Structures are given as C-alpha cells and as structure tokens.
C-alpha cells in the first residue's frame with residue numbers, strides 16, 4: 047500500500063506529527079565519534095545539555111533524560127511518584143491519553159478516566175476526541191474527593207492524535223481551587239519546543255516529553271521534568287522501579303553523567319537542537335509554529351472539511367487533524383498521497399482510525415514545505431473524489447504572503 051508508484055527523486059516529505067524531519071545540522075552533530083561516557087569531555091557536555099533543558103522546560107529543578115521513547119517516560123512518571131492501588135485522575139482527550147491510562151492500569155494503579163460524553167452530530171466522532179481538557183470538570187471531581195484518595199491528575203498537553211492543545215495553567219488553577227494535594231503530571235511529548243510550556247510557573251510536578259517532535263531529533267530520548275513535590279513523593283512511593291528511578295539519575299547528573307550508558311550520539315544531537323532552539327529564541331519558535339498552524343487550518347477550512355479539534359481555543363500549533371467525508375477511508379487516501387507524491391501524513395489512531403488524517407507542522411519546516419504538503423493533500427483529495435469547496439493551497443499562500451515570517 048505504501049510503495050511509491052515511481053522511482054523516488056528529490057526529498058521525501060515527512061509531515062507526520064512526529065517524528066519530525068531532522069535538520070542536517072543535527073544529523074551532522076550525531077555523526078561525530080562516540081566518546082567515553084565516563085570521561086571529562088562527556089561530563090561537560092552532560093552539564094550543558096541539562097542546563098539547556100531547564101530553559102526549554104522553564105524550570106529550575108532537575109530534568110531527567112532517559113534513553114527511551116516517550117512511553118518509557120510515561121512509565122517513569124507513574125512508578126516514581128505513586129504506590130500500588132493509588133487513584134489517578136486522567137482525562138480522555140484522544141489516543142495518547144487513552145494509552146497512558148491503560149498503562150496506569152497495567153502498573154496496578156486505579157485510573158479514573160474523565161470523558162466528555164456523546165458524539166458530535168456533524169461528524170459522528172466522539173466529543174472527547176474533539177476537545178481539550180475541561181479544567182472545570184477536574185475541579186468538580188477533586189472537590190468531591192474530600193478524603194484526597196486521588197494522588198495524581200494526569201493530562202496530555204498537546205494531544206497528538208487529535209490536534210487539541212489544553213490549558214495547563216487552568217488545570218493547575220482547578221486543582222488549587224479545589225484545595226486538593228494531588229500531583230499534576232503532564233505529557234507534553236508533542237508540545238515541547240513548539241508551543242509555550244512552563245513547568246515551574248504552571249506548578250507541574252512531572253512533565254513528560256520526548257525527542258522526536260519539537261526538539262527535531264530522532265526518536266530515542268525522553269524526559270521527566272520534576273518538581274520538589276515530585277521528588278519528595280518519590281521518597282515514599284512504593285511502585286517498584288529501578289531503571290527508571292529518579293534518585294540515582296539525579297545524583298549522577300550533578301557531574302553531567304548517568305548511572306548507565308546514555309545514548310551518546312543522540313545527546314550530541316540534543317546539544318545541537320538546544321543550541322538551535324535557544325539561539326533562535328523560544329518565543330520566535332512558538333510564533334513560527336502558530337503562523338504555520340493558522341496557514342494550514344486556513345487551507346483545511348477552504349477545502350470545506352471539518353478540523354478534528356472542534357474548539358478553536360484549543361487548536362494545536364503542532365498538527366491539524368482533517369476529518370474526511372464518511373465514504374472516504376482516510377488511510378486509503380493517505381496511501382494514495384504517499385504513492386503518488388512521496389508525502390507521509392499521520393494516520394487516524396484509535397477511535398478516529400480511518401476517519402481522519404493528520405498534517406504535522408512542527409520543527410524543521412518552512413512556508414514552502416508546508417505549501418507542498420498542502421498541495422499533495424489537495425491533489426490526493428481530488429483524486430479520491432472528494433468535492434472541495436475551494437483551493438486550500440491558495441488560501442495558505444494568501445496567509446503566508448500576508449504575514450511575513452518573523453514579522
């Protein structure tokens with residue numbers, strides 16, 4: 047299904063919402079020889095990386111780096127801070143929130159999954175998968191938990207399966223308004239370094255993230271940013287942990303080292319990524335993502351197709367979910383677009399499989415790569431027989447031309 051129908055030439059368009067394209071600068075940095083991970087050169091690199099990460103997470107506290115995909119960092123967050131049978135409040139925003147909730151259950155926790163009921167009349171898709179986190183529902187639930195049985199609230203900041211970005215500051219306010227001591231754990235695997243994120247200011251206890259999205263690295267590094275409360279909770283938490291244990295890592299990190307062999311070459315890449323992002327300035331990085339997202343959404347609206355995220359206030363700067371008409375299998379459409387135009391788009395996951403596709407607009411993109419992506423989508427939609435209201439490419443061109451980058 048996914049083979050090209052012609053000999054490939056030029057570059058492949060990887061426009062899934064992560065892994066995002068890896069810039070040449072980072073690829074070159076990763077190609078340097080692997081060094082002794084216990085030697086002085088490595089310690090200096092480690093310290094520089096850990097300091098740079100604190101700037102990206104906007105925290106003064108430790109950021110733990112794991113040689114794993116993001117799923118490992120989900121597990122690390124739960125096993126370090128919680129005990130068997132603990133109640134955790136999670137929110138169904140889409141596929142990734144669902145997977146984190148399943149993991150909590152498998153680890154012997156007792157997750158409660160808050161969910162918007164019903165389906166959307168226009169698309170037939172679940173309401174919960176078209177919106178972000180409703181902080182007022184969290185507040186309501188925590189107020190009812192007078193005995194403080196709930197030990198953590200876990201939410202996904204940027205739900206990569208739907209394209210909804212939730213207001214984490216509002217979640218913190220909700221927890222505080224309820225006067226509840228639960229820890230706040232946030233997955234910003236696809237939000238970090240694309241859209242604003244403030245670990246300390248928003249009072250997040252554990253932030254989970256990964257390398258292959260806004261940081262523009264290959265998959266294989268993940269993160270837990272911690273708060274003093276999270277570190278204190280880890281001292282008494284009783285879920286078994288060893289490889290993921292924060293204490294030994296935080297201790298070794300004081301000298302820029304890890305208690306085990308870290309993935310040295312990915313850390314070279316991370317060092318380069320931090321130089322790039324902090325050199326550009328995080329605010330500029332966020333503005334560039336917002337501008338791209340507005341351009342891509344103007345294209346989808348011109349086509350006349352529904353955007354998966356039904357709430358404008360939550361539309362993601364990282365990706366856009368496009369709902370296909372009932373009789374068009376979104377995965378068949380993605381296959382067609384890949385075969386004909388060498389463009390990879392994100393698949394619909396879980397409850398929206400076959401009903402939507404996702405356009406990634408994150409990391410190492412520019413106006414023209416996004417216009418080419420939209421052109422591939424537009425040609426594919428027409429070839430699949432979808433009646434489009436207007437040209438999305440024209441709409442996005444008008445947007446990009448009218449709003450100079452960095453302006």
Ligand SMILES: Cc1ncc(COP(=O)(O)O)c(C=O)c1O
Pocket residue numbers: 064115116117118142202204205206207233234235236256265
């Ligand atoms: C929001 C979110 N959470 C968790 C994950 C899982 O991370 P990984 O696939 O790196 O294990 C992903 C992956 O795309 C994600 O987007």
